[in-house]
Amino acid sequence: MADLPDHLTLRHNRDREGAWDLKVRRVAAGIVLAIVLLGAINVFGQRPTTSNASAPPASLEVYAPTRARAGLYYMARFTIRAREDVAKATLVLDPGWAEAITINTIEPSPIGEGSDNGRLVLELGHIPAGQKYVLYMHLQINPTNVGHRSQDVELRDGDTVLARVDRTITLFP
């Protein structure tokens, strides 16, 4: 009868008493499973969410992800519903919309662009009462962009603030 091979013991290698590798395997499987499950429930993005702000003259709806991962392409949709005439509709976006994010396109193109104390100003023009204005932005997050960024959006009529949506985007590596 052949002896047990060198460095093996029945207690450890057959009965697996005090064996760490099985525990490590289970923990590793648990971590991998947790990562996948968290991903499935949108913890790492990029399912879009809708944020609203409303005022008597107009309402603003922002539809965009609040969690995303570095390198991803995504779309943000801004919907303005004018209940009254908005003569000089303007969207003012926090720098987080452009900081380490490539803006591929904005459609329809704003009639004017500018800066208001570091924030992006997009002039949209006149929106008649009862009309809806939809602005699409297509963006790509730069691969090195990680962390939280404020993405507040203000709807103004000229210099008058009509509605404000507070948003933050969380960017995962």
Add this chain to the structure above:
Amino acid sequence: MDIVFRAITLFLFVWLVTRAVGRRELSTLQPFDLILLIVLGDLIQQGVTQNDFSVTGAMLAGGTFALMTVLLSWLGFRFTRLQPILEGDPVIIVERGKPVERNLRRNRITLEEVAAQARIQQGIAHIDDVEWAVLETSGQISFIKKAA
């Protein structure tokens, strides 16, 4: 700089995946396993280098993976207590011609697979003729025949 950190993170994730998947699946390389490994490599590469097509980027990522491999190997060598955590332990799956069912089940190996490996590796026709069969940390099964 961040390419190095991405490479370290994904190296550790790959290590975690290989520990979770189990040694047997990774060593047998059935057609499906082989394709799975290639796909996994491709997915990991995108996460490490992303849009970086530079030679420097490839050197940084490759270098980090190589150094991490050496580090894990050194840790296992220097601190032998870490070896079961890093690489696992050899597991006895056949003892004096009798399968150790619990260990086979835990490693998702059927007796038919053991018998097939015995035939392929050592020309052993019957499990009864095996004194010891050990699932090694590499995922290979080693066989020691009963003395004639």
